């Protein structure tokens with residue numbers, strides 16, 4: 001107890017003094033949007049999925065690269081019968097029952113006509129993917145949420161899907177035992193009542209006795225044509241709870257269903273608009289926050305976004321990078 005009480009202010013002080021770490025190195029194919037990482041069990045190769053090109057994917061022997069592009073996960077798009085089914089977004093990669101699962105989103109920008117789909121593969125080799133269509137998590141203008149940006153979490157064998165973008169922000173739905181279809185109705189787990197309710201891209205990660213709900217807040221895209229007011233560009237925020245299904249609060253104790261959220265990473269130096277994040281447990285680096293960002297010395301176009309990552313220090317009970 002005494003050690004914990006001492007450790008908290010020291011960790012916060014260190015974070016204030018050193019600011020945010022610069023992204024770790026990346027070589028090879030490093031242009032990405034909304035990355036998602038998984039490691040192949042047979043050979044420990046890293047696979048990185050991202051928005052664009054019907055879910056572009058690449059592999060590397062380490063998180064630093066060199067990343068080699070493999071191609072499109074679903075070259076002919078998704079069987080989901082919605083506009084946007086040949087422009088798949090926001091992959092979320094996992095291992096479920098010895099298969100590789102990648103959830104993806106079908107939508108069009110700014111529309112609530114959306115669904116979260118699933119593709120699976122036993123090997124992740126090019127051409128090995130089977131599209132299973134919709135998970136049943138879908139939305140239209142009658143819903144409070146937009147059913148994109150899926151993120152699965154396995155809670156001791158029970159699966160939950162976190163999802164949502166704008167409207168009433170982040171929701172969660174219990175999934176069936178195979179994690180293929182939604183099992184029951186969804187509920188809100190994070191909402192920003194201010195501005196344009198711009199929370200999206202959630203990612204839940206368990207560390208110690210807490211479930212950490214990471215999300216991106218702010219304007220994601222189009223920085224080359226119109227940049228938001230300073231501070232309103234993408235940033236990575238977090239809330240935590242001892243339960244995976246609700247009760248998320250920020251570091252000040254504000255409920256994340258009532259506009260709470262603690263910044264983990266925001267624009268700093270030549271790094272602008274970090275977001276689209278996930279957390280990966282690296283065998284040598286431990287928990288790693290990965291994301292995309294703009295390097296202001298390179299360019300602001302969406303196609304120029306880069307893959308970034310940082311080790312996470314959880315010693316204060318809150319993630320620090």
Ligand SMILES: *[C@@H]1O[C@H](CO)[C@@H](O)[C@H](O)[C@H]1NC(C)=O
Pocket residue numbers: 192193194195196197198199217218231232237259260261262
């Ligand atoms: C909520 O929205 C406001 C206005 O856009 C923004 O400044 C703030 O960072 C957001 N907070 C969270 C927790 O998303």
